[in-house]
Amino acid sequence: MKQVREPSVAGMFYPSSPSKLREEIQILLDTSKLSENIDNILGIIAPHAGYIYSGKTAAYAYNAIKGKNYNTVIIISPSHREYFAGISIYNGDAYKTPLGEVPINKNISSQLTAGSKIIFEGIQGHRAEHAVEVQIPFLQTVLENFSIVPIVLGDQNRVFVYELANSLSKVVDENTLIVASSDLSHYYSKRTADELDSIVEKHISNFDYDGLQKDLENNKCEACGGGAIVALMRTADLINKRKSKVLHRSDSGDVSGDFSEVVGYLSAAIYN
Incomplete structure (x- = not known):
């Protein structure tokens, strides 16, 4: 029996109506044009708040890949709702949104989990x-x-993140895109944020992922x-x-x- 991950935040983070969702995304893309074309993009960084707040920033990243050819998109996200030790790749057949179903790339999923003690296929983090x-x-x-390959x-x-990057570097090719899903600081004043x-x-601008990891570990940024x-970024470095x-x-x-209390958002492209 086909296992499909149904939408969880449709109607909250974005419209549940297909027509309204298409319209909103198109408006966001139309108002977030890039000044230059970027080729050979391996990955993008995009925020994940409600579209009303972070959609415009996300749209800059998606305009960077619009119309390009990718067979597989690996989406990496944090887990906001449950803690578990390790890295979970959804073990079902598809993710569904109001715009339809997107199949899971089972081949790459199995390659990433093969021989790993911390990367596994499951439902943890995806519910x-x-x-x-x-x-x-x-x-x-x-x-x-x-x-897609949805990874939570x-x-x-650091040990988990670096092992994931090492594994990803062995499976990505020119037809693979990686999406890093992240917001920035939460609930500080605009100045502090x-x-x-x-x-x-x-x-990110300096391509210093080790420095970023250290500052995250030392709470110098969020x-x-x-x-x-x-x-x-480490995957990109390795290839x-x-x-x-x-x-x-x-x-x-x-x-x-x-x-008085804001959440920060950023979008970026990683390429060569």
């Missing part, structure tokens, strides 16, 4: 997690004919999906794709007008 799900409607809008990090310890988030931005960002470009940075106060 109600939004950080993978909110990326998929954007992907369904800008790409055609692709499968139960623990973002800008100070913290600029540290993350600097590390990113709920910091491990996903580091895993993407000699060492260029990075921050495309947009914002926070929730830009939309809400409340600057």
Whole structure:
């Protein structure tokens, strides 16, 4: 029997109506145009809040890959709702959004889990997690004919993140895209958030994932999906794709007008 992961946050983080969802994403893409074309993109970093808050920033990343050809998209996200030791790849057949079903790439999933004690196939982290799900409607809008490998990090310890990157470096090719799903700092004043988030931005711009990992470990900056960002960048380093470009940075106060407690967002492209 086919196992499909049903939408968990449709109607909350993004519209549950297919037509309204398509319309909203198209508006976000139309208002987030890039000034230049970026080729040979291995991965993008995109936020995962409700589209009203982070959708514009995410759209810059998705405009960077719009119309490009990727057979497989590996989505890496943190686990917001449950802790578990290890890294969970969804063990079902598809993820569903209001725009339809996207199949799971079982071949790459099995390659990533083969011989690993910490990367496994399961349902852990996928039941109600939004950080993978909110990326998929954007992907369904800008790409055609692709499968996904949805990965949730139960623990973002350096050992786990680096092993994931080592494994990813052996399975990605020119037709593979990696999406690192992450927001930045949470619930600081706009000024403090800008100070913290600029540290993350600097590390990404300088392609310094080890420095980012250290600053995350030492609480000098924050990113709920910091491990996903580091895993993407280390994978890129291992296959000699060492260029990075921050495309947009914002926070929730830009939309809400409340600057006392904001959440930070960033989008970027990793390429060569």
